[in-house]
Amino acid sequence: MPQITIDGKxxxxxxxxxxxxxxTESGIMIPHFCWHPxxxxxxxxxMCLVNVGMPKRAPDGSxxxxxxxxxxxxYAPKMQIACATPIADGMVxxxxxxxxxxxxxxxxxxxxxxxxxxxxxCDEAGTCKLQExxxxxxxxxxxxxxxxxxxxxxxxxxxxxxxDAERCIxxxxxxRFADEVAEQHVLTFVERNDHVYVDTFPGVTFDSQYSMNTIxxxxxxxxxxxxxRFKARVWEMSFNDSICPGCSRGCNxxxxxxxxxxxxxxxxxxxxxxxxxxxxxxxLTQYDFVNTNRVQEPMIRRDGQLVPVSxxxxxxxxxxxxxxxxxxxxxxxxxxxxxxxxxxxLANFARKTLKTENIDFPLHTDESFADSLLRTxxxxxxxxxxxxxxxxNSRRGVDFAHLLARINSGSIxxxxxxxxxxxxxxxxTAALGKVETLxxxxxxxxxxxxxxxxxxxxxxxxxxxxxxxxxxxRVQHFRPAVVTQExxxxxxxKMSRWDKxxxxxxxxAQGERRNCRQNWNIVQGVANLLGGDWHFKSSEDVFSDLxxxxxxxxxxxxxxxxxxxxxxxxxxxxxxxxxxxxxxFTMKPN
Amino acid sequence: xxxxxxxxxxxxxxxxxxxxxxxxRGLGLTLKQMFKPTFVRQYPEERWEPLGSYRGRPVxxxxxxxxxxxxxxxxxxxxxxxxxxxxxxETEQEKERYPMLxxxxxxxxxxxxxxxxxxxxxxxxxSKDYDLVFTSTEDAVLGxxxxxxxxxxxxxxxxxxxxxx
Ligand code: SF4
Ligand code: SF4
Ligand code: SF4
Ligand code: SF4
Ligand code: FES
Numbered sequence: 001m002p003q004i005t006i007d008g009k010x011x012x013x014x015x016x017x018x019x020x021x022x023x024t025e026s027g028i029m030i031p032h033f034c035w036h037p038x039x040x041x042x043x044x045x046x047m048c049l050v051n052v053g054m055p056k057r058a059p060d061g062s063x064x065x066x067x068x069x070x071x072x073x074x075y076a077p078k079m080q081i082a083c084a085t086p087i088a089d090g091m092v093x094x095x096x097x098x099x100x101x102x103x104x105x106x107x108x109x110x111x112x113x114x115x116x117x118x119x120x121x122c123d124e125a126g127t128c129k130l131q132e133x134x135x136x137x138x139x140x141x142x143x144x145x146x147x148x149x150x151x152x153x154x155x156x157x158x159x160x161x162x163x164d165a166e167r168c169i170x171x172x173x174x175x176r177f178a179d180e181v182a183e184q185h186v187l188t189f190v191e192r193n194d195h196v197y198v199d200t201f202p203g204v205t206f207d208s209q210y211s212m213n214t215i216x217x218x219x220x221x222x223x224x225x226x227x228x229r230f231k232a233r234v235w236e237m238s239f240n241d242s243i244c245p246g247c248s249r250g251c252n253x254x255x256x257x258x259x260x261x262x263x264x265x266x267x268x269x270x271x272x273x274x275x276x277x278x279x280x281x282x283x284l285t286q287y288d289f290v291n292t293n294r295v296q297e298p299m300i301r302r303d304g305q306l307v308p309v310s311x312x313x314x315x316x317x318x319x320x321x322x323x324x325x326x327x328x329x330x331x332x333x334x335x336x337x338x339x340x341x342x343x344x345x346l347a348n349f350a351r352k353t354l355k356t357e358n359i360d361f362p363l364h365t366d367e368s369f370a371d372s373l374l375r376t377x378x379x380x381x382x383x384x385x386x387x388x389x390x391x392x393n394s395r396r397g398v399d400f401a402h403l404l405a406r407i408n409s410g411s412i413x414x415x416x417x418x419x420x421x422x423x424x425x426x427x428x429t430a431a432l433g434k435v436e437t438l439x440x441x442x443x444x445x446x447x448x449x450x451x452x453x454x455x456x457x458x459x460x461x462x463x464x465x466x467x468x469x470x471x472x473x474r475v476q477h478f479r480p481a482v483v484t485q486e487x488x489x490x491x492x493x494k495m496s497r498w499d500k501x502x503x504x505x506x507x508x509a510q511g512e513r514r515n516c517r518q519n520w521n522i523v524q525g526v527a528n529l530l531g532g533d534w535h536f537k538s539s540e541d542v543f544s545d546l547x548x549x550x551x552x553x554x555x556x557x558x559x560x561x562x563x564x565x566x567x568x569x570x571x572x573x574x575x576x577x578x579x580x581x582x583x584x585f586t587m588k589p590n
Numbered sequence: 591x592x593x594x595x596x597x598x599x600x601x602x603x604x605x606x607x608x609x610x611x612x613x614x615r616g617l618g619l620t621l622k623q624m625f626k627p628t629f630v631r632q633y634p635e636e637r638w639e640p641l642g643s644y645r646g647r648p649v650x651x652x653x654x655x656x657x658x659x660x661x662x663x664x665x666x667x668x669x670x671x672x673x674x675x676x677x678x679x680e681t682e683q684e685k686e687r688y689p690m691l692x693x694x695x696x697x698x699x700x701x702x703x704x705x706x707x708x709x710x711x712x713x714x715x716x717s718k719d720y721d722l723v724f725t726s727t728e729d730a731v732l733g734x735x736x737x738x739x740x741x742x743x744x745x746x747x748x749x750x751x752x753x754x755x
Contacts, residue, residue, distance in 0.1 A: 235667060
């Protein structure tokens with residue numbers, strides 16, 4: 001393998017790689033705008049110019065040497081762009097010598113000639129490559145006195161993406177993304193030299209299911225989310241790692257939270273799952289139900305009305321109701337939307353405490369949702385995990401397909417539902433009125449809670465810790481991002497400055513701390529009144545118990561899952577080799 | 591001064607020790623002051639008008655077409671006391687964003703002037719307002735209605751900033 005020296009550091013890389021690829025793989029960052037590891041090379045921003053040299057050859061073909069024995073380096077007369085120059089054995093690349101620094105500074109000066117410098121109103125500020133390099137690779141002075149060239153600042157490229165032509169540095173990342181990844185060939189450059197801007201072809205719009213990935217991909221703030229625009233500044237939000245519950249791909253993402261409300265979701269790189277992307281559906285729909293229409297506290301039905309009660313009262317009410325029925329009269333509905341921890345506890349509760357085999361979960365399949373990039377037909381994040389942890393039907397009891405008939409025939413009298421809303425089935429919703437006892441865990445008010453006798457306020461995925469198993473059988477860990485009364489400041493959550501220092505007297509720190517609990521904890525509360533003996537303190541405790549008892553999870557811990565960005569079922573002992581994760585922005589706060 | 595000599599005996603003369611003549615001397619001094627011109631300002635009827643360099647409560651600059659503030663949140667970030675809360679929203683105006691909500695908690699504010707210094711729009715400045723009275727903690731959180739001040743009333747400060755900053 002060719003050896004090259006970057007900034008005095010010797011690295012090895014396979015032949016055919018470009019300088020910037022070789023550097024990134026060994027953790028060296030060469031400043032760049034237009035290059036991206038998953039897109040073709042455009043070589044148009046010139047930010048990656050570096051001083052490149054090769055060992056000098058004597059006429060006889062041998063390497064010329066200095067008196068101390070080191071090879072004489074002959075630098076190329078012109079600087080090379082690191083993103084398009086293939087490496088060669090013995091190559092020497094200078095990143096911080098005078099020549100490279102002058103070039104970087106000059107490129108920055110050119111890029112900023114017509115840049116509006118409206119960082120104060122720009123959503124990118126704080127994660128902007130142009131800001132970043134202004135600190136690190138520019139002297140911060142412009143010698144250009146002429147008025148700036150003005151362009152349009154609010155151009156919708158599609159339903160979700162807004163384009164600001166003034167901020168655009170014309171790197172073509174968005175165009176290449178649309179062509180190569182989203183495969184929607186609608187974006188192009190229009191005009192020439194400093195009048196250039198990005199536009200859609202006439203009569204089409206950039207409405208790809210992946211269009212919003214261009215927002216993070218854009219190295220500056222030229223592309224912004226029409227959904228998020230101006231909701232919060234980057235440094236005002238805390239970002240915790242999570243998993244999108246929108247489908248069984250389980251895209252890794254970060255949840256941006258301010259005032260204990262989710263402001264936005266953005267993809268987190270995981271090369272084994274979603275690479276750098278997530279779909280627009282995931283990021284637009286998977287947070288509203290966390291912020292609004294929540295079940296505020298545990299409730300029980302008294303005189304036909306749901307009234308708020310304490311957790312202990314609700315546990316007691318549920319336990320007393322369940323005691324009235326024979327094992328075969330109770331059906332437990334687990335959930336492909338809940339975590340492995342939740343389903344594992346519920347399965348144990350059903351089989352060991354209620355001694356019933358009537359347990360199953362509904363599937364949420366939608367063939368029209370699937371595509372060839374990320375989206376899958378299974379619209380729940382954890383159907384695989386639910387069956388692995390024993391929350392599926394074992395063929396010995398009532399399964400979900402027969403539930404409706406059994407309710408209607410009166411052989412199922414009590415229903416214990418965890419986090420399912422039956423929204424796809426009107427018959428099922430109607431049948432809920434016929435069961436004598438309906439106990440539900442619910443995070444949002446819906447038709448099931450309206451009919452329920454006991455409602456437990458459940459945490460959503462954003463307030464819980466847990467694991468999902470995705471369509472590739474990959475077990476992935478997600479952390480809580482939104483504070484509840486249950487998880488309040490105990491779980492190592494990342495916090496913004498405002499979260500850290502806000503007091504009860506500050507209006508901005510009074511974002512609601514909901515009185516909801518994680519599903520496994522609720523199950524534990526009810527089970528312990530019916531003879532169970534569980535004392536799990538955290539979802540991590542539950543997971544270690546699970547990993548001990550359920551064979552495919554053997555050897556897994558949260559720590560290992562985090563370290564390897566997820567592990568495949570049954571293969572905890574042979575994770576994929578770890579690689580450098582490319583990060584476009586390095587200065588992101590929080 | 592030599593401290594060892596500072597005994598009671600040395601500090602007091604005989605006349606001082608007998609006390610009464612000193613009383614009379616003190617009363618005399620008071621009497622003399624009563625006939626001199628006074629320096630008392632009849633506050634609050636008579637207010638002191640500070641100079642442009644004075645740092646009173648921070649206010650938002652209001653122009654004809656609305657506030658200058660673009661809700662960038664930098665003042666909230668720099669404020670050492672976390673007194674400021676800004677929430678942005680989009681406007682049809684050219685500046686694109688404006689503060690939907692802007693609050694300064696005057697119980698937190700320490701009048702440091704950092705917010706004024708960091709503001710890229712010269713939209714928040716220190717006014718001459720120094721007499722703040724509140725009857726509850728809620729009252730002390732000033733919203734946009736109390737913070738916006740017409741630019742004409744802030745000329746002194748803006749002039750000061752232009753010259754000295
Ligand atoms: S909009 Fe962004 S990604 Fe697209 S060309 Fe301009 S700077 Fe590059
Ligand atoms: S592909 Fe699935 S998991 Fe990924 S963002 Fe979309 S809905 Fe979420
Ligand atoms: S003057 Fe200082 S303490 Fe007061 S609001 Fe401004 S930055 Fe905060
Ligand atoms: S720094 Fe200035 S422009 Fe920015 S939010 Fe504060 S007052 Fe408004
Ligand atoms: S990154 Fe090499 S030219 Fe843009």
